[in-house]
Amino acid sequence: MFFNFTGESDIAADEFYMKQALKEAYLALEADEVPIGSVIVCKNRVIARGHNLTERLNDVTAHAEMQAITAAANHLGGKYLADCTLYVTMEPCVMCAGALYWSQIGRIVFGAYDPKRGFSRILPNPLHPKTEFVGGILGNECGLLVKEFFRKKRQ
Amino acid sequence: MFFNFTGESDIAADEFYMKQALKEAYLALEADEVPIGSVIVCKNRVIARGHNLTERLNDVTAHAEMQAITAAANHLGGKYLADCTLYVTMEPCVMCAGALYWSQIGRIVFGAYDPKRGFSRILPNPLHPKTEFVGGILGNECGLLVKEFFRKKRQ
Numbered sequence: 001m002f003f004n005f006t007g008e009s010d011i012a013a014d015e016f017y018m019k020q021a022l023k024e025a026y027l028a029l030e031a032d033e034v035p036i037g038s039v040i041v042c043k044n045r046v047i048a049r050g051h052n053l054t055e056r057l058n059d060v061t062a063h064a065e066m067q068a069i070t071a072a073a074n075h076l077g078g079k080y081l082a083d084c085t086l087y088v089t090m091e092p093c094v095m096c097a098g099a100l101y102w103s104q105i106g107r108i109v110f111g112a113y114d115p116k117r118g119f120s121r122i123l124p125n126p127l128h129p130k131t132e133f134v135g136g137i138l139g140n141e142c143g144l145l146v147k148e149f150f151r152k153k154r155q
Numbered sequence: 156m157f158f159n160f161t162g163e164s165d166i167a168a169d170e171f172y173m174k175q176a177l178k179e180a181y182l183a184l185e186a187d188e189v190p191i192g193s194v195i196v197c198k199n200r201v202i203a204r205g206h207n208l209t210e211r212l213n214d215v216t217a218h219a220e221m222q223a224i225t226a227a228a229n230h231l232g233g234k235y236l237a238d239c240t241l242y243v244t245m246e247p248c249v250m251c252a253g254a255l256y257w258s259q260i261g262r263i264v265f266g267a268y269d270p271k272r273g274f275s276r277i278l279p280n281p282l283h284p285k286t287e288f289v290g291g292i293l294g295n296e297c298g299l300l301v302k303e304f305f306r307k308k309r310q
Contacts, residue, residue: 054234054257058228058229058232058233058234059224059225059228059229059234060224060228060234060235060254060257060258061216061221061224061225061254061257066216069214069215069216070214070216073213073214073215074213074214077213078213079209079213079214079215080215093253093257094249094250094252094253094256094281095249095250095251095252095253095254095256095257096250096253097249097250097253098248098249098250098251098252098253099215099216099250101249101250102209102215102216102248102250103215121279122277122278122279122281123277123278124276124277126249126277
């Protein structure tokens with residue numbers, strides 16, 4: 001997967017890769033999992049993908065980001081992701097933010113904000129000092145997917 | 156593994172199970188990993204064990220607690236650990252505390268405090284409201300193991 005963009009913070013590139021993360025979220029939805037997806041991009045290429053599998057794997061740690069972090073490290077042959085960007089459809093939770101800290105990931109781009117469980121409500125900032133982040137990229141679509149999932153579950 | 160104790164908060168029982176977690180930490184040490192170990196106890200039985208394997212697995216998420224949480228859920232056939240106690244030789248980091256939140260674990264007992272990366276320095280408390288925790292159980296031994304590991308690495 002390749003996108004020829006001009007800079008790390010290019011909005012079109014971020015939206016392009018967020019759509020890839022959304023594809024993963026739809027795979028979670030098909031499996032009746034909370035529809036959250038993630039990809040990790042390194043040098044303009046998607047090197048890892050993940051979607052939420054907590055029900056299927058019967059494992060609370062099986063969030064999209066956790067699987068993408070592990071897959072990216074496998075791909076790179078090293079556990080640090082300083083040259084990578086993680087795209088995820090929802091703001092990472094505290095667990096995932098803690099994992100992203102350890103990975104020293106260069107950049108995080110997330111879709112919908114999560115005011116209840118998102119990492120940005122905790123202090124001090126749990127991310128690595130070198131990690132940049134931006135939220136709200138395709139935020140409406142990303143958030144609506146999760147909202148609709150839970151609305152249908154409550155019916 | 157069984158210990159016939161009188162109450163959930165019995166110090167002798169906590170020390171007994173912390174020694175089991177320390178055994179796991181020594182296994183990590185033998186593998187030249189940061190020596191941190193963990194066990195999960197349910198109804199007076201150790202149902203899961205884990206030790207830090209971040210180097211061997213080339214995976215920042217491979218903390219002792221994360222492996223124990225996954226193993227305990229496998230053992231129980233359910234991903235919630237409300238009736239369980241996690242013993243871990245060091246105060247859980249933000250990632251592990253976030254995972255423990257999702258597991259809704261009943262109780263956490265840790266050895267040495269970790270003022271740099273431990274969860275107790277972040278706000279709001281990242282644990283589940285129903286999770287009790289206590290720190291400092293065999294804290295000196297647990298902490299010294301890690302200190303010595305890093306002292307030798309620096310030599």
